[in-house]
Amino acid sequence: MRLFVNYTLVGVTQGLVYAAVALALVLAWRSTRILNFAQGAMAMITTYIAATLLEHSVGYWEAFIAAIAAGLVIGAVTERLVIRPVEARNPLNAVIVAIGVLIFLEALAAAIWGSVERGFPAPFSLVGYRVGGHGIELAPFDVFVIVAVLVMMALLLALFRFTALGLRMRASAFSPEVAGMLGVRVKRLLTLGWALAAAAGALAGLFVAPSVFLYPQNMDSVLIFGFTAAIIGGLESPLGALAGGLVSGLAWSYVGGYIGPSFQASGAVALLVVVLMVRPSGLFSSPQARRV
Amino acid sequence: MSGPLAIEDLSASYGPIRALNGVSFSVPEGTITAVLGANGAGKTTLLRTIMGLVHPERGAARYGEVDLTRIEVAEHVRHGVAHVPEGRGVIVELTVEENLRLGGLFRRDRAGIRQSIGEVLELFPSLAERRRRSAHTLSGGERQMLAIGRALVARPRLLLLDEPSLGLAPRVTAQIMELLRRLVAEQRLTVLLVEQNARSALSVADRAVVLALGKVVIDDTATAVGAHDSLRHHYLGY
């Protein structure tokens, strides 16, 4: 029983990290219909930037904000320079471009900071709370992760639902031609979408680094599970990303705990196949009639 | 921005096909001008060129100091020009109210948007009922009304409509035409209307321009065009 509780707690925390990555993927997908394979690498770079600041005696929270700001910049720059030329073409081209960016960023990070693992601090204790004399797999840092991701989701939902900017972004995502005709500067909003996406990814990078350490490929498998989460959630809404993240995180934790770590990716595959068989467009997607 | 819309020697091609060939006419302020003609006559190309979606080879569409064909599509709203495109252009994933809000996003007086939305909903009671529902629950006629309503929220001076009767039942078409007549009378809107259904367009228009093979065949008052039997038979099909 205690094992189950612990696995569940680990699953929830990890799930919210995946949700953050999924959110980043969903935001980029909604604005440009492109899957950002370089999202993990971008998050890794922003975490390295934070690490460098920390080395120069900047406080953790300042470095935290700097990482998110760096995320905004790196997302915007990538969309504007590299994705914009291929947006209108065959989606496969965008996949390859994102892959090129991934390779570029990982090698760049290795060139600048070296490929040796380094530690990354957590702002709160990583030691689990004690309940009834036993340690549980929930530490102050985990609570922080959960709260931070939920707050970020709430902020984004509020942005989309209640502000004029959010309305314009949604209109641009659903119908760029009509939105343009109504006076919306669609291309700028695509860039903004990517900027927000990378900021969400930056958050995930900061949360992951304390436990898996910081090295150029550290976000690779997180990205894959984040993908799983985004797809399960339906690629359409922050809520879907959250749900997908939780489901993926719990599956990852239960499979890893009860069966074994070598089966975690297989668990993801099984999860995907099962969910997509029942809801081919993901859990939270709205049924869209296929235009014949 | 106000005043007449002046179409000057507009020519446009799709590849080797010359869709518009030196089209010139004027839309006086505060009137409804209908552009009529058979399929392929160039009506939709004309409107799309004015709307800025197609680049003309020659010519201009002057409204006030601006040439509408030379500014970006997104700029039109800022000059008081609103479009109601063919196929409505309603964003079905958004609610009725959100679609209307979109119309008003670029008005100078942001405060007036709420009021305008209220006025539009009064104008279209069936939309008011579905205010918070997603637009994909609307019928064809209601979507057309939503598209017009959305254009109206922008408080335009010039309204461009592309085949508003397309796919609508005759009764609904009549309602929409009647609505346009009222709006023009009450707000001194200028309306340019491209229509396949010549009869209903002529019933509310002040002026009519008939196109054939990309050229203007006649540019006269709607009554004159409607009375011209051989022209009607030849170009308008009735």
Place this chain on the structure above:
Amino acid sequence: MAGVVAEPDPGATAPAAEAEPTAAPPGRSGPAWLRRLRLPTQPFFRHGLLAVLGGVACYLLSVQVSSFANFNIAEVAAYTVVIAGLALLVGGTGQISLGHAALMAVGAYAYADLESHNKHLPLAVGLLLATALTAAAGGIVGAAAARLRGPYLAGVTLALGLAVPQLADHYFSSDQGIPISFTPPSTVEANHWLAWICLLSALIVLFLLANLRTSRWARAFSAVRDDEIAASLAGISVARTQILGFVISAACAGLGGALLALCNLGATSGAFPISLSILLIAGVVIGGTGTLVGAVWGGILVVYGPIWLDDAVGSTTSSLGVNLPSIVFGALIVLVVIFVPNGIQGALNRLGLRVRRAARW
């Protein structure tokens, strides 16, 4: 391409080359026999002739160059097989697979496992069995994925690409994998022998795929790729066509994986990471969005890209030097896709068209 076969061109015909005038335009200079020199018009014989010519050219190349170069040639041929199959899946049926290295691993481990239990297994039999097994695995993946499109299919195949090496490590209980031993005929040097086996396999596969492209199956593939609803209304079974695409590309991946295992004297999970799956897709697109000759470029890119980049910009002295080849590689991928969207073969086709047009005047 009529009448001129300059480079080793293993059995492939770029589709653009098929759109050729069948009669010589009037008033052109040059001897009549040269003008009449044309490839046979029947696809089977044309492909066969190209395959044989290509084979001869490759053999001549192979005996001229060093042993190490032969090893690289062997790897290029093996990757070409994989990329050709993947190009059929992506360009032919419009489905994406981001985990194809996993299928390569299946082929590699299948061959290695068979070989370790049957020391006297003939090479061809082992390769065929590995190919068949991987084809079956591909069928299962294809069936599971039959209703998935675009990003959903990408996600499933990506997770699969991660899952298979993990499972392989678990079941074959070491990350050393399974070793393979082979003995070439006594008169031939090992790397030359590897090169010939891989080249022969590549020629056969390209020949078969080229014939597939001109068969009626190809029409079903492109119908399904372009518009599923229209295709199914026309009576084509969409699911079956998509699964067939997976089966064929899996067979190619399995064969390529087995050949690579042969080259590396063993099957290890470390040889098939996610980054390889990703590189394969890059090879398909950059080589030439789904053309068969493009697969050759893709193979060359995957093997020689890192080598040439290392020689050109790499150095071991600084961390920048060590990583510069990859930095350049990533940047090149981005630049090529943005500026040369039809890949290397697409650019060559356009160039060839211009040259042919110029030559007519």
